Amino acid sequence: MVALTTALRDTGIDAADGTPADALDGQVPACVARPTSTEQVAAVLREASARDAVTVVRGKGTKQTLGGVCPATDLLIDTSAMDRLIEHQPGDLIVRVEAGMPLAALQEHVRASGQRLGLDEPVPGGTVGGALATNTSGAHRLQLGTARDLLIGVTVVLADGTVARSGGKVVKNVAGYDLGKLLVGSYGTLAVITEATFRLHPVPDTGRWVSATVRTDALEPLLARLCDSQLAPAALEIDWQPHGSATIALLLEGTTDGVAGRVEAATAEFAMPTTVDVDLDWPWSRPRATDDPGTLLKLTCRLGAVAEIATAAVELGLHLRGSAGTGVLYAAAPADASAASIAGMLQLLRPLTARSGGAAVVVTAPLAIRHDVDVWGPVSGLPIMRRLKEQFDPGRLLAPGRFVGGI
Amino acid sequence: MTDPKAPIAAVTAQLRSVLASGAIVDDPTQLATYDCDGLLHYRVTPALVVLARTADDVQHAVRACAEHGVPFVARGSGTGLSGGALPHADGVLIVMSGFREIRSVSARDQRAVVDPGVINLDVSTRTRPEGYYFAPDPSSQQVCSIGGNVAENSGGAHCLKYGFTATHVVAAEVVLPDGERTTLGGVAPDAPGYDVLGAFVGSEGTLGVATEVTVRLTRTPAAVQTFLAGFADTDSAGAAVSAIIGAGIVPAAIEMMDALAIEAAEAAVACNYPEGAGAVLVVELDGPEHEVQTELRESEAHCRTAGAFEIRIAADDEERQAIWRGRKSAFAAVGRISPDYIVQDGVIPRTALPEVLRAMTVLARERGVRVANVFHAGDGNLHPLVLFDERVPGQGDAAEETSGAILDLCLAHGGSITGEHGVGADKAKHMPKMFTDADLDTMQLVRCAFDPTGISNPGKVFPTPRLCGEVPGKRNAAHPVQDAGLGEVF
Ligand SMILES: Cc1cc2nc3c(=O)[nH]c(=O)nc-3n(C[C@H](O)[C@H](O)[C@H](O)COP(=O)(O)OP(=O)(O)OC[C@H]3O[C@@H](n4cnc5c(N)ncnc54)[C@H](O)[C@@H]3O)c2cc1C
Numbered sequence: 001m002v003a004l005t006t007a008l009r010d011t012g013i014d015a016a017d018g019t020p021a022d023a024l025d026g027q028v029p030a031c032v033a034r035p036t037s038t039e040q041v042a043a044v045l046r047e048a049s050a051r052d053a054v055t056v057v058r059g060k061g062t063k064q065t066l067g068g069v070c071p072a073t074d075l076l077i078d079t080s081a082m083d084r085l086i087e088h089q090p091g092d093l094i095v096r097v098e099a100g101m102p103l104a105a106l107q108e109h110v111r112a113s114g115q116r117l118g119l120d121e122p123v124p125g126g127t128v129g130g131a132l133a134t135n136t137s138g139a140h141r142l143q144l145g146t147a148r149d150l151l152i153g154v155t156v157v158l159a160d161g162t163v164a165r166s167g168g169k170v171v172k173n174v175a176g177y178d179l180g181k182l183l184v185g186s187y188g189t190l191a192v193i194t195e196a197t198f199r200l201h202p203v204p205d206t207g208r209w210v211s212a213t214v215r216t217d218a219l220e221p222l223l224a225r226l227c228d229s230q231l232a233p234a235a236l237e238i239d240w241q242p243h244g245s246a247t248i249a250l251l252l253e254g255t256t257d258g259v260a261g262r263v264e265a266a267t268a269e270f271a272m273p274t275t276v277d278v279d280l281d282w283p284w285s286r287p288r289a290t291d292d293p294g295t296l297l298k299l300t301c302r303l304g305a306v307a308e309i310a311t312a313a314v315e316l317g318l319h320l321r322g323s324a325g326t327g328v329l330y331a332a333a334p335a336d337a338s339a340a341s342i343a344g345m346l347q348l349l350r351p352l353t354a355r356s357g358g359a360a361v362v363v364t365a366p367l368a369i370r371h372d373v374d375v376w377g378p379v380s381g382l383p384i385m386r387r388l389k390e391q392f393d394p395g396r397l398l399a400p401g402r403f404v405g406g407i
Numbered sequence: 408m409t410d411p412k413a414p415i416a417a418v419t420a421q422l423r424s425v426l427a428s429g430a431i432v433d434d435p436t437q438l439a440t441y442d443c444d445g446l447l448h449y450r451v452t453p454a455l456v457v458l459a460r461t462a463d464d465v466q467h468a469v470r471a472c473a474e475h476g477v478p479f480v481a482r483g484s485g486t487g488l489s490g491g492a493l494p495h496a497d498g499v500l501i502v503m504s505g506f507r508e509i510r511s512v513s514a515r516d517q518r519a520v521v522d523p524g525v526i527n528l529d530v531s532t533r534t535r536p537e538g539y540y541f542a543p544d545p546s547s548q549q550v551c552s553i554g555g556n557v558a559e560n561s562g563g564a565h566c567l568k569y570g571f572t573a574t575h576v577v578a579a580e581v582v583l584p585d586g587e588r589t590t591l592g593g594v595a596p597d598a599p600g601y602d603v604l605g606a607f608v609g610s611e612g613t614l615g616v617a618t619e620v621t622v623r624l625t626r627t628p629a630a631v632q633t634f635l636a637g638f639a640d641t642d643s644a645g646a647a648v649s650a651i652i653g654a655g656i657v658p659a660a661i662e663m664m665d666a667l668a669i670e671a672a673e674a675a676v677a678c679n680y681p682e683g684a685g686a687v688l689v690v691e692l693d694g695p696e697h698e699v700q701t702e703l704r705e706s707e708a709h710c711r712t713a714g715a716f717e718i719r720i721a722a723d724d725e726e727r728q729a730i731w732r733g734r735k736s737a738f739a740a741v742g743r744i745s746p747d748y749i750v751q752d753g754v755i756p757r758t759a760l761p762e763v764l765r766a767m768t769v770l771a772r773e774r775g776v777r778v779a780n781v782f783h784a785g786d787g788n789l790h791p792l793v794l795f796d797e798r799v800p801g802q803g804d805a806a807e808e809t810s811g812a813i814l815d816l817c818l819a820h821g822g823s824i825t826g827e828h829g830v831g832a833d834k835a836k837h838m839p840k841m842f843t844d845a846d847l848d849t850m851q852l853v854r855c856a857f858d859p860t861g862i863s864n865p866g867k868v869f870p871t872p873r874l875c876g877e878v879p880g881k882r883n884a885a886h887p888v889q890d891a892g893l894g895e896v897f
Binding site: 327 | 573593600602609629653655695757783825834843854
């Protein structure tokens with residue numbers, strides 16, 4: 001589709017033919033466009049949809065192996081030239097940015113005012129748009145929620161080039177449907193996110209982790225005590241390697257004196273030997289090492305089933321990490337695990353998590369495994385999701401095949 | 408169809424065969440009692456009322472409506488303030504107030520499953536003995552329903568720290584406008600797929616009817632401190648709010664009332680607020696004991712620096728209730744000082760507060776009406792009460808005009824036309840001031856996915872419905888994904 005590259009260049013948009021470095025799931029996109037504004041994204045999509053070009057969005061490219069396998073891509077929209085901070089109002093605790101801004105750059109900017117966006121970065125180096133599209137979250141989700149709770153306004157471009165906004169820049173606002181909720185976690189299949197406005201939180205004075213190594217039979221009673229405590233933890237994490245013992249870590253954030261007092265109370269609540277650290281020696285907001293090419297599963301369940309699901313995962317040889325305080329766990333398979341063994345694990349874990357009100361999905365995996373294994377599994381409400389896709393992207397041009405049910 | 412009453416007659420006949428006889432109301436005098444919600448000046452008598460008690464009842468009603476192309480409107484407790492539950496003259500009103508059982512509570516999972524008609528406060532009353540509560544607390548919480556909360560994405564004084572209904576609802580069983588039943592969300596977070604529940608919450612009954620709601624329960628805080636601070640004027644009270652938030656404190660609630668609102672509350676509930684105050688703040692801090700004490704000291708200091716002349720800290724729950732009584736009664740209380748009033752709901756960036764309040768006073772003075780202010784100061788959600796006397800010629804119009812001008816003021820400052828009461832029938836006309844046609848059309852794509860024929864609470868939220876026909880330029884040939892054997896057709 002050289003014609004697209006030329007056409008885009010003719011309208012003043014930075015575009016080039018794809019190179020092997022741009023390959024998605026092993027296939028080189030015909031064209032890579034690097035728009036600099038929402039208007040340019042709209043212009044790109046108008047050209048692309050007129051040509052039925054299958055389109056995928058890339059921020060920094062840190063999450064392109066998440067979800068299902070994309071078919072051959074005609075157009076890759078690279079948002080990295082849309083990295084401006086549009087507005088930060090410290091007094092109103094809001095920030096508005098372009099979607100291509102690295103999440104870390106946003107955090108650095110607002111931190112100068114003693115503020116933070118309550119989104120941890122499980123895959124470092126990514127953009128705001130990528131974090132929203134894949135709904136990534138980390139340890140702080142226990143206290144601060146996830147993107148759906150923090151996003152207060154969004155600008156998107158539909159497949160046909162229509163620019164639309166929902167929400168605004170005030171924290172409280174119920175005017176109209178909240179399109180931001182639909183876009184979060186939509187994997188680029190509904191529309192292209194070009195701008196996002198978030199609510200911010202103040203950075204606490206200090207934080208301490210209280211952690212302990214826990215025997216399997218003591219796990220559920222401990223988690224039950226910690227969840228039921230009035231310690232108002234910022235995070236409650238688990239780290240558990242096969243053949244080892246689980247580590248449970250509770251993060252307390254607040255004033256220096258207040259945290260000191262709660263560390264004492266938390267230690268009593270653990271009722272077992274604990275250590276207190278400023279930071280942990282494992283990357284608590286990250287489910288696994290960044291360069292790990294293996295399969296990562298996400299297991300969700302009701303709070304009371306966390307110990308049971310965690311135990312089952314570890315018994316399958318998975319390395320488990322995640323938010324024991326919200327029921328969102330990540331399980332990493334050994335890098336050499338075959339598609340058949342992953343499928344076998346899912347066959348066990350899917351009914352188990354479903355019985356506990358949750359699900360087991362493949363977050364990422366080597367291409368061969370994503371080809372062979374149903375990465376999403378059963379999804380409730382699929383018919384209405386298909387109808388949404390049909391309305392937003394009737395030509396099925398945006399990242400087809402990546403999302404649930406082949407959406 | 409020539410007889411406009413034929414469809415509703417068909418629905419009535421169909422429902423008679425499946426619903427209990429007491430569930431169907433078609434007597435004109437009885438029907439008239441359902442002609443409005445909390446927004447009294449819009450009134451429409453529905454053609455038929457169904458008193459639902461189960462999800463099956465709701466499904467029968469919606470299915471019948473879908474088959475005969477009849478509009479339906481869900482109604483919870485009817486406390487909505489934007490005419491969201493205003494009936495349709497040729498449609499069915501599905502009343503959920505008899506559908507109100509708490510199905511299950513799990514403290515360990517921090518979840519409760521409730522019927523849509525369950526009263527907001529009843530959830531917390533039931534779970535408090537176990538140390539948990541349902542955080543969204545609209546001032547109407549003693550009467551409003553969870554289904555209504557879901558539809559409006561209701562907030563309350565404490566949503567500054569704890570978030571709105573959307574944050575506290577994790578799953579809902581919904582009867583879609585075509586009569587199908589489906590579950591959105593899940594007990595666990597991050598259900599795979601689009602966050603359809605997130606779109607449903609706050610959709611004001613236009614995407615179907617919630618028949619079961621799974622809510623998140625929040626652990627009660629170890630400590631709560633509430634204080635009342637009296638200021639000479641709203642400017643100094645506003646400065647105190649800015650100082651508190653600027654210091655990195657997130658109060659559980661921070662509410663402001665101006666002189667007129669205080670006067671009304673005194674007349675109604677004798678709340679005994681500081682004498683001569685031109686503004687009061689109600690500040691509540693909650694959380695771990697030590698932090699709460701520190702934040703209390705700091706917040707108190709910020710208030711004094713900003714000019715508070717009196718500060719009263721509640722010594723116990725009883726004193727806390729007394730402080731809140733004045734605030735919570737404020738809407739109804741203005742009835743004591745004015746024969747008629749309009750409750751407005753708008754949002755501004757909090758830092759624009761002093762400027763907006765001053766401009767509002769001018770707006771009112773120019774039009775010969777008064778405005779009392781009661782609001783969620785922490786998040787800039789204003790509830791100006793426009794006071795007028797219908798008997799004085801021209802005052803009704805002047806009040807209506809002032810109320811509209813206040814929304815323009817909010818928008819001019821980058822705010823919103825509604826923070827929690829919803830758009831409903833009342834504010835649909837204002838939506839184009841806040842959103843472009845493309846914005847509204849895009850939102851209505853969601854409507855088209857759920858309700859292509861537009862029978863679920865029509866006429867609300869959007870000023871002009873979008874036709875949900877074939878999308879122009881839609882592809883007919885096989886898609887590359889299908890060709891590649893990767894996706895199925897749908
Ligand atoms: C004195 C007073 C104080 C108030 N204070 C606040 C406040 O502090 N914060 C706040 O946010 N609101 C407040 N409100 C507004 C109102 O109470 C809320 O919007 C409440 O959530 C409405 O609940 P309801 O059960 O009365 O709903 P209704 O008024 O019956 O209906 C409201 C909307 O919800 C829809 N609906 C109802 N049930 C369902 C269902 N099961 N499925 C789908 N749609 C449904 C209706 O169609 C309608 O569009 C106040 C109202 C009053 C009168």
